[in-house]
Amino acid sequence: MTPGPSRSPAPETRDRILDAAEGLFVEHGFEATSMRMITSSAGANIAAVNYHFGTKDALIQEVFGRRLTELNRQRLAALDRLQAEAKGEPLKPSRIVEAFFGTALELAADTEHGGHTFMRLLGRTYTEPNAFVRKFMAEEYAEVLERFLGALYSALPDVPREEILWRFHFMMGAMSYAIAGTDSLQLFAGSFDDADPQRLMPRLMSFLLGGLRAPLAEFAQGAVQGGDREAA
Secondary structure, rough: OOOOOOOOOOHHHHHHHHHHHHHHHHHHHOOOOOHHHHHHOOOOHHHHHHHHHHHHHHHHHHHHHHHHHHHHHHHHHHHHHHHHHHHOOOOOHHHHEEEEEHHHHHOOOOOOOOOHHHHHHHHHHHOOOOHHHHHHHHHHHHHHHHHHHHHHHOOOOOOOHHHHHHHHHHHHHHHHHHOOHHHHHHHHOOOOOOOHHHHHHHHHHHHHHHHOOOOOOOHOOOOOOOHHHHHH
C-alpha cells in the first residue's frame, strides 16, 4: 500500500501553544505566566515556542490576534449593515450597543472552541494591562472605537461626548467583569447557580442599555444647559 502524504504536526503544535498560553494568562496573568509553564501545558518544548513565535510578547500578540482581529471585524461589519439600512439617519443607541457588545457576548458564549476563555482573558486585560498589551490593544481597537463612538455621538446628540465616553467606559467594565465569571459574586452571595454563558447576554444587554439611557448627572445637565446658553 502506498503511504499517504505525511501530515505536518506544526500547525497542531502551534495551536496547542496558543491554547495553553491563553488559559494560563487567564489564570495567572501575563507577568506570572512563564514560558516553561506554557510549554509544559502544551506538551511542547521551548524550541517550538521560539520557532513559532520567537518571543513572549509575540506569543501574547498572537493569542489576541487570532480572535480579537476577527471579533472587531465582525463588529464593524455589523455596524456597516446597520448604517446601510439606516440610509444616513442616526442609528438607535440600542442597535449600536448590540452590534458592539452583543458580538462579544456571542463569542463569550462559545465554550467549545475557546471563545469563552478568550473573552475572560480580554476582560482580565482591561483590569491588568501590561505596557505591551496596552499598546497592542490600542492599535487593535483604534478603528472600531472611532466608528462606534461616532455612531453613539450621532445617536445621542443631546448627551455630552464626555458623558458618552464615560458611559462606554462603564459598559466595557461591566462586560469584562461579568464575563470573568461569578466567582467574585459567590464570595458574598453564597451559591450562585447561573454558570451558563448563554444566559448572560440578555441580562447584561438589559443592564448596559439601562446605563446608556440613564438620566444625565446633575453636572452633565449643567454642561448641556450652559452650552445651549452659549449657542443662543
